[in-house]
Amino acid sequence: MVRAIQVGLGGWGFSWAKEIVPTVGRVTPAAYVDPSPEAIARVRAELGVAPDLCFVSLEEAAAKVDADLVLATLRTEAHYPVVSQALDMGFHVLVEKPFASDLAEARALVAKAEKAGRFLMVSQNYRHNPAPRKVAEMVAKKALGDVSLVSIDFRKHAPSVGYRYWDMPDPLLADMAIHHFDLMRMVLGDNPKRVSCRTWNTTDSQFVHHPIGVATLEFEKGTVVSYRGSWMSGAQDTAWSGEWSMDCSKGEIWWRSRDHRATGNLPDIVRTRDLTGETEELALPELDHADRAGTLNAIAMAIETGKTPAYFSSGQDNLLSFALVEATIRSAAQHGQWVEIADLMA
Structure with a gap:
């Protein structure tokens, strides 16, 4: 079972937490991170998340829970700092597209993931x-x-x-x-x-x-x-x-x-x-996991097996799409x- 910290619980991030993560049996939520009190309150009220699984920063969450994966579901301008920090902390990362604000940032994240020996996957969900x-x-x-x-x-x-x-x-x-x-x-x-x-x-x-x-x-x-x-x-x-x-x-x-x-x-x-x-x-x-669930299932499979499945949109591969x-x-x-x-x- 892959344990995931989700960072970013706005409108799209909340959709991930409510509609996608629970459908992928290989993944279990370890923590939820958002600096917005309103976003945290919504997750707790509507999804029944315990208070001790909610945090205002990735640092705080990483210090309190064991996890393998960071699911980054923030606005584009926040992707680079959060993904970079997650890789520095030793996490695998699944990030929403586009995974950086420009090609230079994208290259830097790919290089960091390679150096850390971690999977960096971009959620190109239309592939699935x-x-x-x-x-x-x-x-x-x-x-x-x-x-x-x-x-x-x-x-x-x-x-x-x-x-x-x-x-x-x-x-x-x-x-x-x-x-x-x-x-x-x-x-x-x-x-x-x-x-x-x-x-x-x-x-x-x-x-x-x-x-x-x-x-x-x-x-x-x-x-x-x-x-x-x-x-x-x-x-x-x-x-x-x-x-x-x-x-x-x-x-x-x-x-x-x-x-x-x-x-x-x-x-x-x-x-x-x-x-x-x-x-x-x-x-x-017929696909067991389609669309966004397909991307989450794919990186969970990669973490479990050490091998990337077909149509895996790694950061390296995604550079040319970017x-x-x-x-x-x-x-x-x-x-x-x-x-x-x-x-x-x-």
Whole structure:
């Protein structure tokens, strides 16, 4: 049993504590940490957590309880200091994405985890759903030949879905598209070469920074991805994964994942269309632990066995997904100029 200290009990952190941690049998809560008295009071009142398991700092919690893992569910700007401190204390870490505020911080955390001999995992929870797993397998086997062009559309109307972080820098690219960028790498089994991106806002938007953007991403094996995303869309919304059309040499793969809507949670879907026009909806794998529970279960397995399971989003692996965030932001600031990933990673 992996014992976890959870740090960060705001809205999203509380969701982790209430809805995710109890579903993963390999993990048991050892302590809850948040400097906010209101956050601690909510955990105690609604989850029935004993007072002696609640702390205002990681130092205090670590001095009082035995634990293996720190689950960092804070706002992005707090990730680096908390994760760095946890690694210094000898904990394994699962941290929400993006796992740092910039690539330099991310590199530093990866180096620290390697030196400490500890697992550092980023909660790229979209990897832990049936559709992307199925499509990644199909692409690896070239089920419909080589993938030449991928089109991805992500559309949500932020005010309608309860979005709250109106002042967050780069809300599309850093907070949302990081999921899509990471899925691109996972599904294609490839890494990005260069990107071009433009972003903008609308006159009626509550966002301080740009919530809409388009990007062209070129991958090392030659696949080109056309990405279009909007947090202020008045059109029909998409699944949280976006809607993917993958143009292959022998047909098309169309899929969506994590489709949570007001009309109910819709299932992951993968459809194919071959060159004759014949379509097929494919059976998808059943996962014991999906989405966020999948990431928590994966790091618990790694701690237990010393080996990382398939699709494990380590800090080291996630550097290239994070680099796509930084590259698209840089390109947008330069009015769409191409940014080479190698230049960022050098």
